[in-house]
Amino acid sequence: MIxxxxxxxxxxxxxxxxxxxxxxxxxxxxxxxxxFYDDRGSKLFxxxxxxxxxxxxxxxxxxxxDVAPRLLEDLGDSLELVEFGAGSAxxxxxxxxxxDVQTYLPIDVSEYYLETSAERLRGRFPDLQVRPxxxxxxxPVKLGPMGAxxxxxxxxxxxxxxxxxxxxxxxxxxxxxxxxxxGAFILGADLLKDPARLHAAYNDAAGVTxxxxxxxxxxxxxxxxxxxHLDRWYHHALFDPKNARIEMHLVSDREQVVEVGGERFEFDxxxxxxxxxxxxxxxxxxxxxxRAGDFECEEFWTDPDRLFSVSLLRV
Ligand code: AVJ
Numbered sequence: 001m002i003x004x005x006x007x008x009x010x011x012x013x014x015x016x017x018x019x020x021x022x023x024x025x026x027x028x029x030x031x032x033x034x035x036f037y038d039d040r041g042s043k044l045f046x047x048x049x050x051x052x053x054x055x056x057x058x059x060x061x062x063x064x065x066d067v068a069p070r071l072l073e074d075l076g077d078s079l080e081l082v083e084f085g086a087g088s089a090x091x092x093x094x095x096x097x098x099x100d101v102q103t104y105l106p107i108d109v110s111e112y113y114l115e116t117s118a119e120r121l122r123g124r125f126p127d128l129q130v131r132p133x134x135x136x137x138x139x140p141v142k143l144g145p146m147g148a149x150x151x152x153x154x155x156x157x158x159x160x161x162x163x164x165x166x167x168x169x170x171x172x173x174x175x176x177x178x179x180x181x182x183g184a185f186i187l188g189a190d191l192l193k194d195p196a197r198l199h200a201a202y203n204d205a206a207g208v209t210x211x212x213x214x215x216x217x218x219x220x221x222x223x224x225x226x227x228x229h230l231d232r233w234y235h236h237a238l239f240d241p242k243n244a245r246i247e248m249h250l251v252s253d254r255e256q257v258v259e260v261g262g263e264r265f266e267f268d269x270x271x272x273x274x275x276x277x278x279x280x281x282x283x284x285x286x287x288x289x290x291r292a293g294d295f296e297c298e299e300f301w302t303d304p305d306r307l308f309s310v311s312l313l314r315v
Contacts, residue, residue: 017224017261024265030274031216033162037110038219042087044212051208053200056158059308060188061091064156067301067310068098074299074312075184078102078149084137084175089117091156095186096125102148103129107137140174151179156188158308161245161279165289168279172293176315185295185313191306192280195239202237202246202278210235213248216275226260236272244285246278286311 015032023030037045049057077100083092086106095101104121108114114132121130135141143151153175160168175185202209213235217228236249249272258265281289283300286309290297295313302309 020220020224021261021263024260024263024273028272028274031220033276034109035216035219036212036276038215038223041212041215041219044208044215047208048204048212051201051204051206053204054209055197055201055307056190059303060156060158060310061094063301063303063308063310064091064094067299068094070299070301071095071186071312072099075099075150075152080105080146080148080151081154082143082151082179083107083154085155085159086117087113089113089121092154093121093124095154096121096128099152101128103131105131105133105143107133107135107141109134109136138171141178143178146180151183153179153183153185155185156310158188158190158278160187160189161281162277163279164277165279168289169292172290172295172313176294179315181315183315184298185315187286187290187311187313189281189286189309189311190278191302191309192244192282193307195241197307198239198246198280199237202248207235209237209248213237213250213275217250220260224261226258228258229256232256244280244282246276246280247274248276248278249274281309283309 015034019032020035023032048054079099079101080103081095081101082105083089084107086092086108087110089106092104096104106114106117111134114134118130118132121128133141160171163171176183179185214230214233217226217230217233220226221228232253233250234253236251237246239246251270251272252267253269255269256267258267286300287297290311290313295315297311298314299312300309301311
């Protein structure tokens with residue numbers, strides 16, 4: 001049974017048309033990053049996580065496996081694990097194996113992901129209570145009464161990097177309020193590093209990231225009656241050191257007019273739509289972000305090459 005929260009009673013939709021149109025009218029033009037993750041986009045993202053250039057996913061998994069005993073010690077027994085944007089919940093299995101989790105609350109907008117992963121986890125962890133919550137985790141979510149000693153949030157994958165810094169702090173403050181006093185939060189964040197390495201991770205040789213980026217336009221054509229010609233746009237990803245972020249853009253290769261949701265948009269040649277930001281953190285910036293988000297950074301773990309980080313924050 002999937003529990004719909006108050007915030008989500010109107011069937012969560014990741015990107016309503018008005019948000020899409022607002023973004024396309026803006027200067028610079030943007031599109032919501034949530035648009036990436038239709039069925040095809042989710043599969044492309046899975047393929048990205050296996051690319052040789054994309055170190056994030058495998059490095060985070062290795063760190064989590066490595067520090068699991070320390071997490072067990074820090075968090076103690078009787079936990080309620082709340083995952084923000086759980087997706088297929090693959091990384092979660094490491095925590096479920098190693099920690100004393102009584103209840104698992106995955107929050108996601110995808111009913112498909114929630115159902116299939118709940119079934120898989122109930123099969124693998126017969127003593128675990130799984131209570132899926134169909135909701136948009138970027139908004140306040142009601143968790144209901146707690147049946148364990150400590151509430152632990154889990155936000156892996158470096159998705160925190162999609163938020164601009166003020167948005168990241170605001171998200172953490174909401175999470176902190178949800179988890180309550182004594183609550184903990186396990187946060188995965190990508191680290192600042194050699195720009196060439198960052199650039200390669202978003203410009204893979206096989207072109208999967210380009211496909212993933214362009215898929216947004218296909219998605220808009222299919223679900224919002226847009227008429228983008230995919231061969232008139234190209235993928236552009238760059239590292240901006242001033243803002244410590246990767247920016248992904250879709251660039252128009254000519255002057256053209258596109259219709260989206262019945263509205264006409266005129267694009268100049270080489271004008272771009274900004275589709276994603278992925279902020280990269282240093283340890284000190286991450287500690288400051290935690291504080292701005294009403295948490296204290298209790299532990300900071302990284303891999304030997306300092307590519308990625310897993311932090312344990314405390315309310
Ligand atoms: C899932 C947001 C962490 O920013 O690296 C991968 C998404 N975009 N390649 C990231 C993504 C292009 C990814 N996050």
